[in-house]
Amino acid sequence: MTATIIDGKAFAADVRARVAEKVAALAGHGQPGLAVVLVGEDPASEVYVKSKGKMTVEVGMKSVEHKLPTDTSEADLLKLIDDLNNDDTIHGILVQLPLPGHLNEDLVINSIDPAKDVDGFHISNVGLLGTGQKSMVPCTPLGCLMMLRDHHGSLSGLDAVVIGRSNIVGKPMAQLLLKDSCTVTIAHSRTKNIAEVVKRADIVVAAVGRAEMVTGDWIKPGATVIDVGINRIDAPEKGEGKTRLVGDCHFDSCAEVAGAITPVPGGVGPMTIACLLANTLTAFCRSKGLPEPEGLTA
Secondary structure (H helix, E strand, O other): OOOEEOOHHHHHHHHHHHHHHHHHHOHHHOOOEEEEEEEOOOHHHHHHHHHHHHHHHHOOOEEEEEEEOOOOOHHHHHHHHHHHHOOOOOOEEEEOOOOOOOOOHHHHHOOOOHHHEOOOOOHHHHHHHHOOOOOOOOHHHHHHHHHHHHHHOOOOOOEEEEEOOOOOOHHHHHHHHHHOOOEEEEEOOOOOOHHHHHHOOOEEEEOOOOOOOEOHHHOOOOOEEEEOOOEEEEOHHHOOOOEEEEOOEOHHHHHOOOOEEOOOOOOOHHHHHHHHHHHHHHHHHHHHOOOOOOOOOO
8 A cells, every 4th residue: 555645845834725715805803913933043944943933024914023132131031022912913822932942931821922922832732732722832743733624624523642741742633533533542652552552543643753653564555644743864875965855754665565654845834924924813813703714824
């Protein structure tokens, strides 16, 4: 069996197009605004923030970037967030992680207005999601859910295994799958007989951060594999000192068994920014008392 490749780039482009269409249709109610806060000079974060800003403008939203020096005090950062919380032209606030070590990430994230927390990391949104209430949903799990719904239609009754228990992906992913009536298992580093646990799953979401850990003999024939991992490994075949990106799944062996699989790169990654834009639109609609954008929420 050769798996269907779930094209995250194409799917994300479609999500952005739907967001842009909805933003244009709601022009009479104002313009959604997204503020991104970057503290320090991490090169990868700077590239990511630039990409977010570009795509925000492309879908017709207001983009605001605040780039702060590495030694920014906690008080100054919290004051900026408070100002953004009270800015009616800003509907989504994202603080780029990781933060410099002298800043308390939990304190900073939980200072964001939960209604503007488009990353879905605020403790209130975590609690709302966990109890099945309306919340802002973390972008990467939301993107995974959208692709799974698109591929399967209904997820009701399917057996799902999430590998990884992080607050950013693993735990919220499990909550979203439960909400869609899957039977959900969270596997992790202490799980006994993990290969056997994974092999019973109709849906496997790998988000553990270990390069090519999941191999084809872990996968149930016909299962859908969503690979969230992004790992850089040596690629001597490309030349001395060269590297390449791989997921948490060994793509070739898993693709021989799975019914569908996301590649790395080009799978889940592009969906994260697309869902950030979708979340900003959702936050805007909620702030205006408008219907939420169909097909772009959990």
